[in-house]
Amino acid sequence: MSSDAPIGVFDSGVGGLTVAREIMRQLPEERMVYFGDTARLPYGSKSRDTITRFVRQIIAFLKTRQVKAIVFACNTASAYALDTIEKEIDLPIIGVVRPGARTAVKATKNKKIGVIATDATINSGLYTEFIQAIDPEIQVYSKACPLFVPLVEEGLTHDFVTEEIARRYLSRFKEDEIDTLILGCTHYPLLRSLIGRLMGNEVRLVNPAYETAIALREMLADKGIAAWPGTIAEGHHEFFVSDGAEKFRVFANSIMPQTIPETKVINIEKF
């Protein structure tokens, strides 16, 4: 596999862009092919079988773009499909759950970690499993927050309705006395300031995107497929979606450090 091949990055929609922007920041020499499954989003309320079938199609598409590695920039896909897909393909792949779990374990002092995510990610139990595989003494407290994604997509990031909903979702963590909270859905970093305010300064918020980019760098180095230092990838990334290219592009340009000039639509069900 050539070191100048791009990295495939995918999500159910725009959320994975919070991972893509972290990769752009930390690995500016790596070219990316991003895919957002906007025709079939959201993933967080759907079943393991369905998510796995969707991910197989996405992998097949990314392979046609000759990617050298794949990032599951979606917690639900990482939680439900990564293990299965890993056995089926010969490309190095990485998800966001394991790096997120690792960071949280490093961060906690009182061994009490909270996880907020979609129904699917919480039901998978994977954050708990990965955390306790590193340190079985750690207590993990989980809470699905299904309204966060529609509220963010409706633009209500700074709104008292979102604050009220967040207060309900997060109140239980006060009793649990967690000192670390994993933002286990790629949309949630967009609510970081609100969640931080409600949880207070003493609780460390973990955004798995940051650690995922570090883990990606290590994986590329291990396999000897990192891009040459000094390569400039900016302007050479490609963005694909399964629906609504223009809406995606507008949202992407509102949160990305680089301009996304174009997004193409593909029929993912053909793969």
Added chain:
Amino acid sequence: MSSDAPIGVFDSGVGGLTVAREIMRQLPEERMVYFGDTARLPYGSKSRDTITRFVRQIIAFLKTRQVKAIVFACNTASAYALDTIEKEIDLPIIGVVRPGARTAVKATKNKKIGVIATDATINSGLYTEFIQAIDPEIQVYSKACPLFVPLVEEGLTHDFVTEEIARRYLSRFKEDEIDTLILGCTHYPLLRSLIGRLMGNEVRLVNPAYETAIALREMLADKGIAAWPGTIAEGHHEFFVSDGAEKFRVFANSIMPQTIPETKVINIEKF
């Protein structure tokens, strides 16, 4: 086409059950095959091309069940795909938009009608088109309400957060002085009491499901394919989804007048 064949009814998910239950009430002799596209829901934020492609697959599936007629029990699918599909198939089909528009025209006295629906249905402009085709003097005021579906699905039907969101969505209709409001998404009848309270007694709420069942009866009679009077269809309906059969079944049993004993999952992308 045999009169004892079933009627195909579909929606992006559970919302179309509000139409299915109206058909059960008004046409108790008609057998139904219901399909909910739960793997790809919601439809309301997606594009015309994508919705049309999804609907073609659903029609192909329903045809394998030997249906004699098809009900688009989804406003978005009716607004975006019905016209196109009508030219492609030889089965009688009916949507919810035209019957809803017709009822509203009959109901309004001051010739000011409001429509609330998904982004897609509002963007299609089809309610306005159908209403003004009957009476060009009628003013139509539209408002997309994208958070209603996730709030209903989260079970917050009676919650002050939903009331606050509804208040924002509906406030503009006060100035418009509408006397009739179309509930242009099949989930919205589940918020009927809240919407009714906010709009006041002087505003008539139109649920297109009721009139759709009437229009279906007429269509079946016209084509000579109505079931024999006295036939008992109860217990012979079939329910299919593309994901999450158990979750669907539980929701269905919470709102349907008859018990849904079983729901089967199919891979709709194969059709």
